[in-house]
Structure formats: structure tokens, C-alpha cells
Amino acid sequence: MGELSVRVAELGVVRGGRAIISGLHVEVPAGSVVGLLGPSGSGKTTLMRAIVGVQDKVSGTVEVLGEPAGSPSLRRRVGYVTQDASVYTDLTVLQNLDYFAALAGISARDRKAAVANAVDVVDLGGHEKQRVGTLSGGELSRVSLAAALVSDPELLVLDEPTVGLDPVLRRDLWTMFRGLAERGKSLLVSSHVMDEATQCDRLLLMREGTLVADITPEALLEKTGAPDAERAFLALIDAENTEEGLR
Numbered sequence: 001m002g003e004l005s006v007r008v009a010e011l012g013v014v015r016g017g018r019a020i021i022s023g024l025h026v027e028v029p030a031g032s033v034v035g036l037l038g039p040s041g042s043g044k045t046t047l048m049r050a051i052v053g054v055q056d057k058v059s060g061t062v063e064v065l066g067e068p069a070g071s072p073s074l075r076r077r078v079g080y081v082t083q084d085a086s087v088y089t090d091l092t093v094l095q096n097l098d099y100f101a102a103l104a105g106i107s108a109r110d111r112k113a114a115v116a117n118a119v120d121v122v123d124l125g126g127h128e129k130q131r132v133g134t135l136s137g138g139e140l141s142r143v144s145l146a147a148a149l150v151s152d153p154e155l156l157v158l159d160e161p162t163v164g165l166d167p168v169l170r171r172d173l174w175t176m177f178r179g180l181a182e183r184g185k186s187l188l189v190s191s192h193v194m195d196e197a198t199q200c201d202r203l204l205l206m207r208e209g210t211l212v213a214d215i216t217p218e219a220l221l222e223k224t225g226a227p228d229a230e231r232a233f234l235a236l237i238d239a240e241n242t243e244e245g246l247r
């Protein structure tokens with residue numbers, strides 16, 4: 001096994017007095033795109049929150065880039081994009097990115113270049129001086145992504161980054177994710193869109209706070225004999241439900 005960006009062992013998370021995740025083991029190899037799939041409520045966001053170190057009531061081991069999750073030294077090294085846009089609608093694209101760069105501790109001298117690079121990566125050139133509140137939905141989600149990219153993080157944790165985007169934008173974003181991985185970045189990306197699963201190096205399939213499979217897209221299709229990722233995923237979930245019924 002090569003280097004790991006994320007190592008989760010025996011993870012337990014309690015939310016609202018309920019065990020949401022228990023006994024979870026997850027690994028994200030460095031320089032790869034790992035897809036996090038699972039039915040709504042299976043714990044994907046909760047796992048991501050534990051990995052970025054913002055989740056309370058966590059037990060077990062969560063190691064990120066060799067450090068315990070949430071360590072101050074990880075602040076610039078990990079980028080997190082939540083499902084809700086977390087940028088300021090009354091500021092322009094540049095003002096937002098400059099602010100997030102400052103938050104990440106990038107010196108005033110280096111901020112301009114960091115911001116320009118993030119704008120470039122998400123292809124928002126020409127919109128720099130536009131107020132974020134006037135951007136289209138797809139542009140808005142790319143600003144959130146740029147805000148996470150501005151510190152040039154080694155690990156990107158993206159919670160359903162393609163929700164609500166049209167097929168062309170979704171394809172462009174996945175091309176960008178693959179490009180980042182080729183440059184050595186690690187990405188953990190949750191999604192409900194199964195055809196996106198085939199773009200990942202590995203897939204983590206979650207169900208009710210546990211891991212159902214850690215598998216390559218090719219092996220998933222082969223194992224289930226399904227013609228596409230969507231049906232393969234449903235076959236795995238059905239198989240799990242049947243086993244559950246037999247237990």
C-alpha cells in the first residue's frame with residue numbers, strides 16, 4: 001500500500017444521542033480520487049466532517065496527512081467544500097477569495113497569485129469583479145471550490161460538489177478533479193450521481209454508518225455483473241439488505 005492521505009480506524013460518531021457511524025475503517029490513498037457513495041442519511045457528510053476535524057463526539061482514529069484530524073497544522077493543507085455555498089454573496093469573487101486566502105494564513109504578498117491560480121483552476125476568469133450574489137448556480141459552486149483551493153491544499157474533501165450542475169459543468173469539474181489528482185492532490189468526493197463513480201480511482205460505499213465496500217469502479221461492475229454503476233450500486237445495497245434480513 002502506498003502513502004495514505006486519510007486513515008480512519010474504528011471510527012464512531014454520535015449525533016443527537018444516536019450512533020451515526022460505528023466501527024468504520026476508511027483509507028484514501030495519496031494522489032487519488034476517492035468517491036464516497038451511499039444512500040441519503042448513510043453518514044457521508046458525518047464522515048467528511050470527522051475527516052476535516054469539525055465533528056464532535058468522535059471516537060477512534062482519524063489521521064489526515066499523517067496528523068490527527070483537526071490539527072492546526074492541517075488548516076492550509078486540507079480544503080473542505082460543504083453542500084451549502086459558504087461564500088459571501090455581497091462580495092465579489094476576488095474579494096471572497098482574498099478573504100479565504102487571508103483566513104488560510106497566506107501572506108498579503110502571496111495572496112494575489114494564490115487567488116489568480118484558484119480562479120484559473122475553476123475557470124472563473126472574467127468574473128473576478130462580479131458580486132457573487134449575481135453569479136449563476138454553477139459559477140457560485142465554483143467560487144466555493146476556489147475558496148477551498150486557494151491555499152493549494154493537499155487533500156480536498158468535497159461534499160456533493162456537482163449537485164444541481166448541468167452535464168457539461170459536471171464533466172468539466174470531474175476533468176478538473178482528475179487534473180488535481182494527477183498533480184498529486186488527494187480528493188474525497190461524495191456524490192449521488194452514479195455515472196460520476198466511474199471517474200474515481202476507488203469507491204467507498206456506505207450504508208447506515210458502516211462501509212459496505214471499498215472497491216474500484218471496474219471491480220464493482222465485475223462483482224455485481226451490472227451494466228452500469230447505478231445498477232451495480234443498487235445490486236450491492238440489495239445484497240446487503242438480503243444478508244441483513246438473513247442475520
Ligand SMILES: Nc1ncnc2c1ncn2[C@@H]1O[C@H](COP(=O)(O)OP(=O)(O)OP(=O)(O)O)[C@@H](O)[C@H]1O
Pocket residue numbers: 015016017020038039040041042043044045046047
Ligand atoms: N445534528 C444532528 N443531530 C442528529 N442527527 C443528525 C445530525 N446531523 C445528522 N444527523 C443524522 O445522521 C445521519 C447521517 O447524516 P449525514 O448527513 O452524514 O448523511 P449523508 O449520507 O451525508 O446524507 P445525504 O446524502 O442526504 O447528504 C442521518 O440519519 C441524519 O439524520
